[in-house]
Amino acid sequence: MKKLILITSLAMMTLLTGCAKKNAHYYAKKQGLDFGFAVTSADILQEPNMTIVKENATMVVSENNMKNANIHPSKKFWNWSDTDHLIEFAKQNDISVKFHTLFWHQQNAPFILNLSTKEEALAAMDEHIEKIMSHYKGQIKVYDVVNEMFNEDGSLRQSLWYNLIGPEYLEHALIKARQCDPDVKLYFNEYNNENLGYAKSEGMYNLVKDFKARGIPIDGIGMQLHLDGTQPLNEDAIRANIRRYAELGLEVSFSEVDVRIPKDNPEAWEQAQQEVYCTLLKIALEEPNVKSFIMWGYSDNGSWVPGTFPGYGNALPFDFNRQPKPVWNAMLDILKNYKVK
Ligand code: 9MR
Numbered sequence: 001m002k003k004l005i006l007i008t009s010l011a012m013m014t015l016l017t018g019c020a021k022k023n024a025h026y027y028a029k030k031q032g033l034d035f036g037f038a039v040t041s042a043d044i045l046q047e048p049n050m051t052i053v054k055e056n057a058t059m060v061v062s063e064n065n066m067k068n069a070n071i072h073p074s075k076k077f078w079n080w081s082d083t084d085h086l087i088e089f090a091k092q093n094d095i096s097v098k099f100h101t102l103f104w105h106q107q108n109a110p111f112i113l114n115l116s117t118k119e120e121a122l123a124a125m126d127e128h129i130e131k132i133m134s135h136y137k138g139q140i141k142v143y144d145v146v147n148e149m150f151n152e153d154g155s156l157r158q159s160l161w162y163n164l165i166g167p168e169y170l171e172h173a174l175i176k177a178r179q180c181d182p183d184v185k186l187y188f189n190e191y192n193n194e195n196l197g198y199a200k201s202e203g204m205y206n207l208v209k210d211f212k213a214r215g216i217p218i219d220g221i222g223m224q225l226h227l228d229g230t231q232p233l234n235e236d237a238i239r240a241n242i243r244r245y246a247e248l249g250l251e252v253s254f255s256e257v258d259v260r261i262p263k264d265n266p267e268a269w270e271q272a273q274q275e276v277y278c279t280l281l282k283i284a285l286e287e288p289n290v291k292s293f294i295m296w297g298y299s300d301n302g303s304w305v306p307g308t309f310p311g312y313g314n315a316l317p318f319d320f321n322r323q324p325k326p327v328w329n330a331m332l333d334i335l336k337n338y339k340v341k
Helices: 004-020 024-032 051-054 079-092 119-137 160-165 167-182 199-213 236-247 266-286 326-337
Strands: 034-039 059-062 096-103 142-147 185-190 219-221 227-229 251-262 290-295
Touching: 024 034, 024 051, 024 326, 034 051, 034 096, 059 079, 059 290, 079 096, 096 119, 096 167, 096 251, 119 167, 119 236, 142 167, 142 227, 160 167, 167 185, 167 199, 167 251, 185 199, 185 251, 199 236, 219 236, 236 251, 236 266, 266 290
Parallel strands: 034 059, 034 290, 059 096, 096 142, 142 185, 185 219, 219 251, 227 251, 251 290
Antiparallel strands: none
C-alpha cells in the first residue's frame, strides 16, 4: 500500500513539474513574439521531435507540405492531409500557423509548369488562392503569398508567374487573397533582403512602398535570414531597414532563420554563431513591427544547409541528436529575461 502511495505521489510530482515547466513557448507568449520553427510531417508524429516543437514553438510553418507541388500535385487532386494534420497539432498545442507559400518559382506541380497563356495562369492563381484560403479559413495567421520574387540586383525574377502574367501577378495575388480572407496577414517573403542599401532590399522596399501608396493589400514582409555565421551581422543596416517598414505600417517576420558554420571546425565558430542568433532575437524583441522569429528547422538532423552549402552545417540550435546546444540556452535566456524598454 505504502509503495502504491509513494508511486502515485511520485507520478503526481512528475506531472506537476512537467506542467510547470517553463520553456520557449511560455516565454515567447509572455514576450508577445511569435516564435518557432519550420517543421516536417515527422516532427509532429514522432518523439522527441513532437515534444521539442510543443514545448518551444508558438508559431510553426511547414517546411515543404504547403508548397504547390505537394498540396496540389495534379489539376484534380488536392493533398490536404499533411497540412490538416499540422494545423490540428498546432491547435491542440496553442501554436499558430504561417502558410508557406502560395506562389514560388520552385516546387510547382507539372500542370502548373505546363501553363501557357496569361489567362490560364491567372485562372490557376485564383483557383489556388480560393481553394486554400477557404479550406483553411480561420486557421492560418499569416500567408507567404509570394516567395522569392527578386533577383539579387533588385529586379523582378523571371518566374513562371512573371513570364506568363507580367509583374502585375504580384498585386493580383494580394488583391485576390485579401478578397478571399480579410482576416489574415498577407506577406511577401525573400532572402538577402535584410540589409538596408543592398540592391535586393531596396527592390523589396520600393515595391511594397508603391503597393502601400496605391492601396494594394500587403501587411508585411519576410526576411528569411539564412546566414553565414562567419560573417558579422550588420545590425544597424537591419534595424534601419526594419524601421522604414514600420514607417510604412508594415510588419516584418524573421521567417527562415538559420546560421551556418564550417563543419570541419565548428567549435571555432560557435561563439560567433551564438552572437548572430542572440542579436537577431534581441532585434526581434525590440523592434515593435517584428512579429515573428521562425527558424528553418530546429535540429541539424534534417537541415537543408549541408546539402546546399558544401562544407557548412551545424546551423540550428539543436544538434544532430536533437539535444539543445549552448546557443539554444542563450536564446532561451534572452526570451526569459530580456526586458524590452
Ligand atoms: O528546406 C526546404 C527543402 O527541404 C526543399 O528541398 C527546398 C526546395 O527548394 O526548399 C527548402 O525551403 C526553402 C524555402 O521554401 C524558401 N526559402 C529557402 C528555403 C531553403 O532552400
